[in-house]
Amino acid sequence: MHDSVQTTKARLAALALAALGVVYGDIGTSPLYAMKEVFAGNHPIPLTETNVLGSLSLFFWALIIVVSLKxxxxxxxxxxxxxxxIMALIALALHEAQDxxxxxxxxxxxxxxxxxxxxxxxxxxxxxxxxSAVEGLEIVTPAFKPFVIPITLVVLFGLFFIQRRGTATVGVMFGPVMMLWFSTLALxxxxxxxxxxxxLLAANPVYGFEFLLANKAMAxxxxxxxxxxxxxxxxxYADMGHxxxxxxxLAWFSFVLPALMLNYFGQGALILADPAAATNPFFNLAPEWAVMxxxxxxxxxxxxxxxxxxxGAFSVTRQAMQLGFVPRMEVQHTSEKEQxxxxxxxxNWGLFGAVAVLVxxxxxxxxxxxxxxxxVTGDMVITSLLATVVAAKVWRWGWSRAVLLFTGFLVVELTFLTANILKIPDGGWFPLVVGVFVFVLMTTWKRGRQLLADRLKGEALQxxxxxxxxxxxxxxRVPGTAVFLNADPNGVPHSLLHNLMHNKVLHERVIMVSVxxxxxxxxxxxxxxxxxxxxxxxxxxxxxxxxKDDPDIPQALSLCADYGLSFEMLETSFFLGRETLIPRLGSEMAFWREKLFIAxxxxxxxxxxxxxxxxxxxxELGTQVVL
Structure with missing residues (x-):
């Protein structure tokens, strides 16, 4: 029994270390730029002791309320x-609203x-x-300034280039490196x-409220x-499945949160002692010999x-593909063990192009x-809205209790969202444009697929x-097995009708496969x-x-042997329909969206x-479909 408990604790610690490397990288690198942006950003706040303590108080309670509690x-x-x-949350919320x-x-x-x-x-x-990491070179010597952007682009290109090799080999180092990083932040x-x-007085929320009330224009x-x-x-939340x-x-409460708070409070202490350090408080925390x-x-x-x-982008895209929100695209598996x-x-390369343009x-x-x-704040607000549905229905809390809890979080997040709307002219428009573009693509694909399915179903035989x-x-009837992929398990595939009409034959065994x-x-x-x-x-x-499953039709068909239906792949032909779509005015979907869907x-x-x-x-057997 004792050995079992020890094994469980060791496994929990090992998983917490691994999570440290994968889950906390983004929030763990926020100290590089968060405090700098407050006092030396494009809209700096006057550097006074009250403002420093007030900002720190807001940082502290944002981490407690949004990250820890929510x-x-x-x-x-x-x-x-x-x-x-987000995809798992959508699935949960949809399941409870299926009627x-x-x-x-x-x-x-x-x-x-x-x-x-x-x-x-x-x-x-x-x-x-x-x-923000490479900009630390400017602290070593201003002579490095012209090289910051080229070095950043080289690092980013290398990162995106190695993606095709997979993260399994590099991933082993992630946990220890991030442990060193958070230890450094804390020290x-x-x-x-x-x-x-x-x-440390900034841990009192009164400082945060006083700061907001005293700086109404800057709040x-x-x-x-x-x-x-x-x-x-x-x-x-996204990496919880891993x-x-x-x-x-465990990783958050025992290590990450304390390290982040110590670092933010340390930056505040430095700025109070030396206001000039506010230009890059993170790298100025270190003695000169340690900057490089x-x-x-x-x-x-x-x-x-x-x-x-x-x-995360790869994972979300594949999940969206499976749920019918984005078109099929090439998926390569980089590990034989980890699905x-x-x-x-x-x-990968679409992301790199966008990142390079941003830099x-x-x-x-x-x-x-x-x-x-x-x-980020838009995503947080949407998560809270979906979670309210899940809490009310899946957790059986009822609407009043669920709304009461998540309204508290929404008040904070909507304040953040309103604050970030002010950033739209300065660059906030970019993620909004990207978000709207992806939203239009996803909704167009989903609606177009439904429209196409309705057209095919209307013409199909039972x-x-x-x-x-x-x-x-x-x-x-000719020897062999014919497999016809068919979205509607009760309909006759167009490819079967075309094969029968043109070739005048049917195979000995005909299998209708619906996924x-x-x-x-x-x-x-x-x-x-x-x-x-x-x-x-x-x-x-x-x-x-x-x-999150990986579709593999031949592998799935091999399981049919348990039901008395065995396959010899060399004697099996797969018939697929290939539709040529033709747009038309006056359809259920706008003409421009029809053209986009066809593309x-x-x-x-x-x-x-x-x-x-x-x-x-x-x-493959083709057919024309008018949308």
């Missing part, structure tokens, strides 16, 4: 079979908007994190607090800067922070801070009457396939996946590679 204590309870993140179409539509729109905001945030995070902060312990600007301290909170709730909570090693460590830490964001380690070339366009972390925050007609007037994606992360292998034997040697196979449809990845079907066994 995310670590409450939101992480909203897991979909152990998985977290109410109007509520489903509202949840869907809010959820897609949250996912769209995630991409806006994902573009700004690597740019501001790496740039630097503690060293400066000891010189001015008076700064919103101040709140817009405070939000920089909580960026990365979404990662705690590590579990307890290791993430600190720049190197900070660059490593920001690279790790970016890795978490990039991996979640994937690489999407299109997403070249904004040129400094101060300017980028203006672009940062609005996507499967069982069709089989009866085959029995009455049988065509020539269904459920709003759960994974479907157990035992529930993967359903096999129904029909007349005339027809079979209906329903293959079931969760939104997305034309450039979507093939079903062959997505479902891992051997390309030499595929026959």
């Amino acid at each position: 995310y670590v204590v409450f939101i992480m309870r909203a897991d979909n079979r152990g998985e977290g993140g 109410r179409k109007r509520r489903q539509q509202i949840i869907m729109i809010i959820g897609i908007l949250g996912a769209a905001m995630f991409y806006g945030d994902g573009m700004v995070t690597p740019a501001i994190s790496v740039l 630097l902060g503690l060293w400066n607090i000891m010189a001015n312990p008076h700064v 919103l600007v101040a709140m817009g800067n405070v939000v920089l301290a909580v960026t990365g909170a979404e990662a705690l 590590f579990g709730r307890k290791p993430i909570q 090693p600190l720049v190197c460590l900070a660059t490593l830490a920001t690279v790790i922070a970016c890795q978490a964001v990039i991996s 979640g380690q994937i690489y999407l070339p299109g997403v 070249l366009g904004f040129k400094s972390s101060n300017n980028l801070a203006a672009a940062y925050g609005i996507a 499967l069982l009457p069709f089989i009866d007609s085959i029995a009455v007037s049988p065509p020539t 269904q994606i459920f709003d759960v992360p994974y479907v157990p292998e035992i529930d993967r396939v359903e096999v129904h034997k029909l007349k005339e040697n027809f079979f209906r196979v329903i293959v079931q996946y969760g939104f 997305l449809f034309r450039n979507a990845g093939s079903a062959t590679s997505f479902f891992k079907i051997p390309s030499n066994r595929v026959v």
Whole structure:
């Protein structure tokens, strides 16, 4: 019994260390720029003792209320079979509203908007994190200033370039490096607090309220800067499936939160002692001899922070693909053991292009801070709205209790959002434009797929009457097995009708395969396939996946042997339909959106590679569909 407890504790500690490396990179690198932006940003606040203590108080309580209480204590309870993140939250909320179409539509729109905001945030995070780390070189000597942007771009290119090799080998180092980083944050902060312990008074929330009341004109600007301290909170929830709730909570309360608070209070103590240090308080915390090693460590830490964001973008995109929000695209697996380690070339290089444009366009972390925050706070507000539905329905709290709790969080987050709206002219427009663009793409794809399915369904024949007609007037049957992919398990695939019409034959065995994606992360292998034997040697196979499963039709069909339906791949042909879409005026969707959907449809990845079907066994038959 004692050994079992010790083993459990050791495993928990190991997972907490791993979580330290993946989950906390983003929020852990916020000290590089958060305090600097308050007193030396584009909209600096007057540097007085009252303002320093007031800002620190707001930082402290933002971390307690938004991160500790909302995310670590409450939101992480909203897991979909152990998985977290915006897509898991959408799935939970949709499941509870399945009998109410109007509520489903509202949840869907809010959820897609949250996912769209995630991409806006994902573009700004690597740019501001790496740039703020490399800017530490200017503290060593101003002669490095012309090299800051080129070095930043080289570091970022290297980071995106190695994505195709996977994070498994580099990931082993993430935990120890971030442990060193947080230890450094704590020691630097503690060293400066000891010189001015008076700064610890800022833990009293009265200082924060007095600061806001005394600076009514600057209050919103101040709140817009405070939000920089909580960026990365979404990662705690999004990566819950990798590590579990307890290791993430353990790492936060025992190590990350104390280290962050010590560092922020240390920066405040330094600024009170030497106001000139406010130009870059983080690097000025260190003695002169330690600045260069600190720049190197900070660059490593920001690279790790970016890795978490990039991996998150891959994961969210694949989940969105499974749930039908984005077109199919190439997914490469970078690990034979870990299913979640994937690489999407299109997403990777699209992100790098956007990040490079941000670095070249904004040129400094101060300017980028203006672009940062609005996507993060928008995402937080959406998470709170969806979590209210989950708390009321899934947790059975009832609406009054759920609304009461999350209204408290929403008041803080809407204040942050309002504050960040002021940043729109200075750069906040960028993540908003990205968010709106992704939102339009996602909603257009979802609506277009529904429209296409309705068109195909309207023209389709019912499967069982069709089989009866085959029995009455049988065509020539040829040896082998024909597999037809079909979205509607009760309809006749267009590819089958075309094959019968043009080739005048049917195979000896005809298998209708329908793939269904459920709003759960994974479907157990035992529930993967359903096999129904029909007349005339027809079979209906329903293959079931969760939104984090990796679709593999040949592997799924091999499971049919347990139900008396075995496959010899060399004698099996897969028939796929390839639709050519034609837009029309007066459709249920705007003409420009029809054109956009057709462009997305034309450039979507093939079903062959997505479902891992051997390309030499595929026959494609085309049809025209007027939308």
